[in-house]
Amino acid sequence: MNIRFLETFVTLAQLESFRATARALHATPAAISLRIRSLEDELKTELVDRSTAAFRLTPAGQSLLLLAKNVVDAALALREAAVREVEVGGKLRLGVIETVVHSWLAHYVTHLNATFPHIEVDLTVDSSSVLQRRLLSGELDIAIRLEGIDSTQIVSSAIASYPVRWIAKRGMLSPRAHDLALRVLKRPVLTFGRGTAPQVALQSIVHMLARQAGMPTEQIRITCSPSVAAIVQLVRDGYGVAGIPSLIVSDALQSGEFVELPLRPMPPPIVVSLCLPVNASPMVRAAADAAHVACSDYCMPMRKELIEAL
Known part of the structure; x- marks a missing residue:
């Protein structure tokens, strides 16, 4: 075989x-x-x-x-x-x-x-x-x-x-909110370095969500960083919502410091x-x-x- x-x-x-x-x-x-x-x-x-x-x-x-x-x-x-x-x-x-x-x-x-x-x-x-x-x-x-x-x-x-998930600091947003997408888009969206495959895919999803929510794309704030540590720290500080693998913040998710938001679609792996x-x-x-x-x-x-x- x-x-x-x-x-x-x-x-x-x-x-x-x-x-x-x-x-x-x-x-x-x-x-x-x-x-x-x-x-x-x-x-x-x-x-x-x-x-x-x-x-x-x-x-x-x-x-x-x-x-x-x-x-x-x-x-x-x-x-x-x-x-x-x-x-x-x-x-x-x-x-x-x-x-x-x-x-x-x-x-x-x-x-x-x-x-x-x-x-x-x-x-x-x-x-x-x-x-x-x-x-x-x-x-x-x-x-x-x-x-x-x-x-x-x-x-x-x-x-x-x-697998990539939408990650936020607990208490920053209500996961059950009916307008979750709009609430997320009003915050900076954190992702990997500009031009990388994850960043390009996430940007496409964010723009699609903005069109569905009737939000002008020029109002969207996407913060790119090649540093995973910087992205995690910005989430910890309540700065924004990140599209990152849950695996790298598993401890914070298990402790309840971070939560996964049920926003769809999920970014690709x-x-x-x-x-x-x-x-x-x-x-x-x-x-x-x-x-x-x-x-x-x-x-x-x-x-x-x-x-x-x-």
């Missing part, structure tokens, strides 16, 4: 879009569709319900998704174990976006140190655009950033999909990709496989929530 096709199926189930999956895996939607068709032929069952315009897995697809993910994880673990048979060590120049720092980075570094104790991590935290430039120039070995890199020199693979050179060394490839395993372990509760919502 082609593991690549299983990886495509898992990514498609996470993103719920052939087009988004194609972007994440740097393929065409037609290629993604062909992989899914090939997998369905091999399994002799339909995985995606094509009778409706909205993306939906078939009952068989839902029941097989977790098994497919387990196979993908097992394949990564197998490659990781094979590499461990050879001494793996050296300096790993790792670049990550801040969203990763606020979620599964510590889990990854801990896993990496335990699995490959002779790898020394040299960490860089920066924006996706800077990480891309530094990876292409040879200054980094791995870049974990928003979406993949379209280059023949780079191999990109989707490593995580973060943020796709995080792992990028490395096509000619990467065995050490770098081992570290990349370890990242997939560590991220999968960390995000498993979130993935189960997505599967239950399908």
